[in-house]
Amino acid sequence: MSPPFSRWSDPVLGTVDTQREHPGTSCPTDSQRRAPNLGDERAMMTSQGELRRKVKMGVRSDSWTQVSCPCCASDQVEPLVLIHLAPDVQPTTKKWIMSRIEAPEKDGGAALLAHPGEDRDGDIILVSAPRCTLLHVTEELGLCKLYEDGSMTPFSYQDRSSFKNIDDMQEFMTVAERQYVVKYELDSLRVQRDLYIPGLPEAKGLLRARGSIFQKLEKVGVIQAVIPLHDQSQLDSLAKAWYSGKQLWSQPLDSIQAYFGGSVAFYFSFLDFYTWALVPPALLGVVLVFLLPAGGAVAEAGKGDEDGPSVSGHMVQAVFSMLWSTLVMELWKRRSSSLSYRWGTLQLTERFAEPRPGYHGTMGYSPITGRLEPHFPSWQRNLRVGLVSLPVVGLFLGLVVLGIAGFYRGEALVKEVHEHRGSLFSAGLLYVPSLAHIVYVNFLGTVYSKVALALTEWENHREESSFQNHHTTKVLLFSFFNCFAVLFHIAFVKQDLPLLRKRLSSLLIVTQLVNQCTEVLVPFLVDRFLSSSEKNLKEDDPKVDKVRAQGSLPPFPGLFAEYIELLVQYGYLSLFSCVYPLTAVLLLINNVTEIRSDAFKICRLFRKPFSAPVSNMGVWQAAFEVLGFVSVISNCWLLLLSPRVKEFCQEAGYSSRNVLLFAILVEHVLILIKMILAFAIPDEPDWVRIKREEIEYHSLQAFNQQKL
Secondary structure, three states: OOOOEEEEEEOOOEEEEEEOOOOOOOOOOOOOOOOEEOOOOOOOOOOHHHHHHHHHHOOOOOOOOEEOOHHHOOOOOOOOEEEEEOOOOOHHHHHHHHHHHHOOHHHOOOOOEEEOOOOOOOOEEEEEOOHHHHHHHHHHHOOEEEEOOOOEEEOOOOOHHHEOOOOOHHHHOOHHHHHHHHHHHHHOOEOOOOEEOOOOOHHHHEEOOOOEHHHHHHHOOOEEEEEEOOOHHHHHHHHHHHOOOOOOOOOOHHHHHHHHOHHHHHHHHHHHHHHHHOHHHHHHHHHHHHHOOOOOHHHHHOOOOOOOOOHHHHHHHHHHHHHHHHHHHHHHHHHHHHHHHHOOOOOOOOOOOOOOOOOOOEEEEOOOOOOEEEEOOHHHHHHHHHHHHHHHHHHHHHHHHHHHHHHHHHHHHHHHHHHHHOOHHHHHHOOHHHHHHHHHHHHHHHHHHHHHHHHHHHHOOOOHHHHHHHHHHHHHHHHHHHHHHHHHHHHHHOOOHHHHHHHHHHHHHHHHHHHHHHHHHHHHHHHHHHOHHHHHHHHHOOHHHHHHHHHHOOOOOOOHHHHHHHHHHHHHHHHHOOOOOOHHHHHHHHHHHHHHHHHHHHHHHOOOOOOOOOOOOOHHHHHHHHHHHHHHHHHHHHHHHOHHHHHHHHHHOOOHHHHHHHHHHHHHHHHHHHHHHHHHOOOOOHHHHHHHHHHHHHHHHHHHHHHO
């Protein structure tokens, strides 16, 4: 008796029929799991037009791998990832890639489902994942899922029947998680021995043992992109609730996490939280500037910093900024832990990671896994970091200082020329140093970003997390220095607080205008006019061309620049707002539109990004906390350098030495207060702490039972 057929609905290729196993068949063991039945022949269409006609007629297609495991039986094959190949890829190469994708893990494959797209000669491969693969990788990653008692519990494959929605993968896992599972498995594809990739010349087709298959194929140009596919109906629904609604700040964070993944969701969660946190300093700034008199002895004498706040206003703003920065980050930690529990990433597994694709070295057997893999001594990496990377980073920081010196020198020269000539031409020259400095800074930042990435690659880090941390640290250090060096020079070297206030206000206003133009107006015009003809074309094309068209979108640039922008904002507010209390007001206005513009960009203008499960913002959270501590020093010394505070101290008869000692004392007291606040406010709410301890307790019990 032949096994029954079930009709699987494929949103790209129509309805696809595939076989189920006999109901009584048992599930495979771990060594046999996720083993697709490759078959002797693959039913492939040789004519793209013929395939399209048959798809429209609902003719049966066998191009999806038939799954041999009964627990993988599903009512729907969901294309998750598009692999875009080079236009001249050979059919034998494409067939070999698909065979590696489909092969079981015990044979060195990814145990996924593959479809050739239009035909075997085409330049796309569609990839999905069977139920077994999704469940096993969920366990490997340490994701928590909804248990039968309603709590979030680390998923266990052996106890899978006790989890809710286990029979419906679209309910059990988010689409972002399912797509990440595919990427996770594709990245793990490695060959067991040296071989030549079929269809490629021997010169570039050699793949060494334990080498990453996809990294090699991308390097030689066979694979041009690996793209998670959009679900247009789900995307439209999310966009409507996200940036097309009437509410200014409300964001569907759970829907964002489900569709775009944890890293994107945490960024928008922090942007939302930070925007709300700007309301108190914005209100304080309005009160200090518009509702309280400037006051102070200096103002009464008609000299000095007449436009600034009074002595009491300086003190209130400085102390408030320091305490505000501490409370914001401590409260964000609590919110972050709550979100990580809700999204099932509170207890991500810390596993022994495979070497990252770019890692290279002398081949040898790992003492931990026993597998053949590259080995690169850590002392060599440390030498590269200490003797090359650090000096190069220092060189670029020196170039920033050189740019500042050139700016001041150029400004002095054009002022001298204008004083002597006083012509319209010389008046125009006054703007040249500023424009030249902006161009120089932007050019230097562009060059440095490429150099930082190349340096981190050359350092040859084994784990992806180590690579990202070193790369992020390099960029953060340069960005901080590049953005704040001029302000620190004006504040602490020139000690010109009126100039600092004017420079800060101009930076905020100009930056907002430029950002709103580039992030709102330009994307709107591109989406409205330049993309309109492409949209109309897609509506007349077959569905498979809609999938292909996603590869024509530019890749998502990542959240690096967005986090840098928030970090710079946070620095302006926490470091210098005591000299310009309206800083928070300008930032608040900017961020209200920033939420919508960032949402519009990620939904409409770029390819959908892969997003790994994360439990927090990672290294960015530490960067914000470091700025909070630097703000104590900055605000204390800005307060000390204020003309009105100086005048106040002179009238009170305080010597310069006593004022300096008092400032140092206040600085240490405020740092101590920050540390006490950070210690007194738990990083997790009590209910999250209890849940986390329950998870650790049950995990320990399960481990002890396995040992018995």
